[in-house]
Amino acid sequence: MAKAETIILNQAGITRAITRIAHEILEINRGGEGLALVGIRTGGDTLAKLICQRISEIEGVDVPLGTVDITMYRDDLAARGSLPVGKTEIPFPLDDKKVVLVDDVLFTGRTIRAAMDALMDFGRPSCIQLSVLIDRGHRELPIRADYVGRNVPTSLEEQIELLFDEDMVPVEVRLIKP
Amino acid sequence: MAFRHKHILGIEHLSAEDIQLILDTAESFKEINSRDIKKVPTLRGKTIINAFFEASTRTRLSFEIAGKRLSADSVNISGSTSSVVKGETLEDTAKNIEAMAPDIIVIRHGHSGSPHYLAERVGCSIINAGDGAHEHPSQALLDLMTMREHKGSIKGLEVAIVGDITHSRVARSNIYALTRMGARIRLAGPGTMIPAGIEKMGDVTVFNDLRDAIKDADVVMMLRIQLERQSKTLLPSLREYARYFGLNQENLKLARPDAIVMHPGPMNRGVEISSYVSDGEQNVILDQVENGVAVRMALLYLVSGVDAILAE
């Protein structure tokens, strides 16, 4: 049975969403002062890099950028086994920073919970905000995003796929129905 | 690639891909050791028993710290405090430990094959922390991690291992691991300490003279000469041992200028290794110790998730 695929965002759409999120982050935080971006591996780290570049273009400031791998903080080791552990790189102190966590798709909220736990182990940010490209609903934890590229109502069986080209530039977001 | 080994009994059973995965995982875990809060919740609720039936400080400490940094509950029993002295069989000791429902037993034992013996008789994961003269897999893995850090890749490295090969589980595990990853091994040691057929275990060449073994080597690994173990039939004196099989500034010059010097510890300064070398610029001995914690975290993590993977 062929799967039905719908393109939710094309490359131009993704670029516009990132630009808007960059503007919103600057607006809400009144500039880039004290700001830091941390992308969640894998997917979120690429988006965080793009947002970081856009902020630099808009505001002329370099916001510190890190990545976090949440494998060590997962709550489903028994169910899914030992997944490969990626590197966490946060080469700056998090204390008193306004940290924007960046992920590609917000779903149950468990990944974000794990990522927040990880950040807490690195220091004490003054606040944590959340930015996602797609919010597909179905939260299992009391978590919401501060910056959303696109809200996409989905059913549990559906999948959201973010596609990258060879240079790890995001080119398309697809909704796949079973 | 998923890790499919419930037990880590030896390097013999691991493929190049397995070793790669363990080293990559260890590299990711290594970062935790430089944090202020050196703890992640990965193995929360898991119980790890470090059963050391043979004296060990470093390996036991390393496994204990590894477990604790992953939030597991690590408990140690050792030869002197365990019921082994009361004449209980290893099987009974293990079954009693198992009845307390640990997830992993890390075992160090003087008899070769003891971890295999346990793996056949208990349900939890077994990690070999050194069995007799057989294997010491976590040591070889931390050695490879250290080589990879300093040399970029293991493939093509010339690695000299010098000392009492006959009684060395470190040598055996390294021979398996290095051969699997494409390095070449040169061995040297007194004639009484080179076991029959060792060259059949891997890409191994045996040299009579230490100097030939370390000539142009990328890595020089000196083994501990076990003072307590060597009877007079194996060695006339430590003085003579140091003279012909000790590493010093002079003979180290034969190795490549960028060669690294390794030692699994604890060192006998002035016997197998001179202090000028063990404290010199080429030594990576403390890197080995540091990487030991990361490698053991990786092993504990990987075997912990294996039931789910094997169930698929």
Next chain:
Amino acid sequence: MEKLIIKGGRVIDPAQNLDETLDILIENGVVVSIGGGIDAEDAEVIDATGKLVTPGLVDIHVHLRDPGFEYKEDIASGTRSAVAGGFTSVACMPNTKPVNDNHTITSYILQKAEKEGSCRVFPIASITKGMAGESLTEMGELKEIGCCAVSDDGVPVSNSEMMRRAMEYARPFGLAIVTHAEDLALVGSGVMNEGPVATELGLKGIPWVAEDAATVRDVMLSELTGCRLHVCHVSTKGSVDIVRQAKRRGVPVTCEATPHHFSLTEEAVRGYNTNAKMNPPLRSEEDRQAVLAGLADGTIDAIATDHAPHHLDEKNVEFNIAMNGVVGLETALSLSLQLVRDGVIDLHRMIELLTCSPARALDLPVGTLEIGSDADVTIIDPDLKWTVDAQQLASKSKNTPFDGWEMQGAAVCTVVGGKVMFDIAK
């Protein structure tokens, strides 16, 4: 008068160079006639059509563990195991507790065998008192009351002078010295054959020279003293060759090989299998081939099991501390038949190695179906397929390395002194 006829079997008796389909008539425990179409009224008849009928098999190297280690085996269970494997005579080693070094122990063994045994038992006394290697046993008396040979099996006589005197003393009594030839200093704390497998497993090796050096010493002492020497369980290329050359020189030496040494190599130890631990250890493939060649060319005189029962608790431990030895009475015949199927030896030679030839080595009055001899007969189905199940062995101990092996050929009926002591159908 008790009469038994074994009808229609292929009778092979190497002692008489006999190989024909014949009937055997047994009266009062003695073979009275062999021929075609024998019938007798009121005789019990065993139909052996399609089967091999051979002299009762003789195993000259068995540990019955009685007295002292009855938890491993006793004379009743050990001889039951023997007849289940087709053996009608066993020679039992003296390393009991106390050691069989005096007439009291020998008498105990003989009496218990008479009362509870299923087959003939020929005790072997020790060479030295307590097998301590220090003073000679009363070999004259021991021979007179029924010991067939002397041996310090398991604890070889290290002192060469002691061994020399033992041979000098034993010779006039017509006693063979049975030697477990191992240089204990070279064995050291070794637990398996020295070589690549031991190196890989990190287990201490026993070099071949431990056996060869001891064999050559004992062969030379036999040459010096003229005493008959029987070398137990040769397992190395070198020791087979030493015996071969000695025989050419006319030295009165015989030797035996065990089924485990001709069927297995050191590879069987992998996985730290304690049921592959014995002394001498399983050797290399090259050694195994040399043993096979020795069986074929007549250098080796006997297939003997070195049946060495040990309790589960003594084997279910780490390899280093497990006891040496395996049980063998119930698997020996099948493994020997495999040699015939593999073309190593012919059937005639195989039966010789299990009957008259071992009997000759220790001068035992068994091993043939000659008229007038005691009626010990083994009926063999050479095609019977069966699977070894250690738990089903008649022996008290289950320490076999062949558990789970698919076998072909087995004794289906064992007759000792005219009495059926084992029948596979029952």
